[in-house]
Amino acid sequence: MPVYSQEELVRFVEEAKQYARYGKVADYIPALGKADPNELSIAVYTPDGKVASAGDVTVKVTLQSISKIITLALVLIDRGEDEVFRKVGMEPTGDPFNSIAKLEEVQPAKPLNPMINAGALAVTHMIRGRSVEERLERLLAFVRRLAGNERISYSDEVARSEFETAFLNRSLCYFLKQHRIIDEDVEELMDLYTKQCAIEMTCIDLARIGLVFALDGRDPHSGERLMPLDVARICKTFMVTCGMYNASGEFAIKIGIPAKSGVSGGILAAVPSRCGIGIFGPALDDKGNSLTGVKLLERLARTYSLSIF
Numbered sequence: 001m002p003v004y005s006q007e008e009l010v011r012f013v014e015e016a017k018q019y020a021r022y023g024k025v026a027d028y029i030p031a032l033g034k035a036d037p038n039e040l041s042i043a044v045y046t047p048d049g050k051v052a053s054a055g056d057v058t059v060k061v062t063l064q065s066i067s068k069i070i071t072l073a074l075v076l077i078d079r080g081e082d083e084v085f086r087k088v089g090m091e092p093t094g095d096p097f098n099s100i101a102k103l104e105e106v107q108p109a110k111p112l113n114p115m116i117n118a119g120a121l122a123v124t125h126m127i128r129g130r131s132v133e134e135r136l137e138r139l140l141a142f143v144r145r146l147a148g149n150e151r152i153s154y155s156d157e158v159a160r161s162e163f164e165t166a167f168l169n170r171s172l173c174y175f176l177k178q179h180r181i182i183d184e185d186v187e188e189l190m191d192l193y194t195k196q197c198a199i200e201m202t203c204i205d206l207a208r209i210g211l212v213f214a215l216d217g218r219d220p221h222s223g224e225r226l227m228p229l230d231v232a233r234i235c236k237t238f239m240v241t242c243g244m245y246n247a248s249g250e251f252a253i254k255i256g257i258p259a260k261s262g263v264s265g266g267i268l269a270a271v272p273s274r275c276g277i278g279i280f281g282p283a284l285d286d287k288g289n290s291l292t293g294v295k296l297l298e299r300l301a302r303t304y305s306l307s308i309f
């Protein structure tokens with residue numbers, strides 16, 4: 001097991017930051033547009049409980065699409081594989097995360113995987129609970145257990161900002177409703193989905209959740225099982241095949257670590273048995289992945305031979 005040295009991480013962060021000028025902060029969710037593209041931070045959490053970090057790891061990042069992997073785990077626990085995969089598929093799309101195109105082409109109409117927005121909306125729909133509040137509380141309780149941090153909540157500002165502007169996601173919902181993938185009120189689902197995406201935490205929390213996946217679903221400190229082995233396995237497989245949207249193939253070749261990104265600039269990565277990694281770098285590439293974050297991960301993967309392939 002390599003020792004992830006703080007000094008080395010600081011150097012890698014400085015190197016990767018040079019690329020910030022080629023990226024762009026997401027602004028289709030207006031509240032995300034306020035982020036500083038030069039921000040870059042990383043935390044690496046190892047099974048011995050140690051955390052190495054660089055950059056300002058007190059900054060909070062909203063999960064955005066990273067939440068998709070966590071809701072998938074919760075819903076697989078809630079409903080089991082058979083029910084979940086009746087409503088959402090297992091195949092990468094090669095399309096942007098918010099694309100509506102394949103929904104019409106694929107028969108029977110169901111989203112191709114849970115990592116694109118259409119699939120994630122179908123998954124969020126399946127979170128058990130009698131009301132949006134109860135479902136959100138169940139999700140938050142799960143997130144807090146994975147991160148070992150009771151204080152985690154969501155940003156009301158970011159949730160509201162997305163809720164007010166998410167017309168494309170609403171279109172996806174109506175399509176799903178027409179095809180009976182979902183049967184709830186679209187505004188309620190959007191309320192829950194935008195709050196889910198606005199759950200915020202630090203890179204250290206992200207890294208700790210990554211480590212739970214890396215340890216096949218076990219709590220790194222207590223050894224307690226937080227999700228069944230199969231659920232952790234399915235989630236990690238989706239991270240490899242679809243976690244970086246339509247850049248997942250290139251990411252697998254260049255970096256080779258199960259990872260999930262969000263348009264906030266966050267990345268959660270799980271190196272099986274070895275570590276969890278949390279990154280925040282809001283300068284995005286044209287696919288919506290953190291440009292500086294991916295550069296940083298690439299450097300780390302090469303230095304420490306982290307590719308699983």
Ligand SMILES: NC(=O)CC[C@H](N)C(=O)O
Pocket residue numbers: 063064065066097098117162169197261262263264288
């Ligand atoms: N790729 C992302 O991170 C997208 C998440 C965002 N909340 C959306 O639905 O558009």
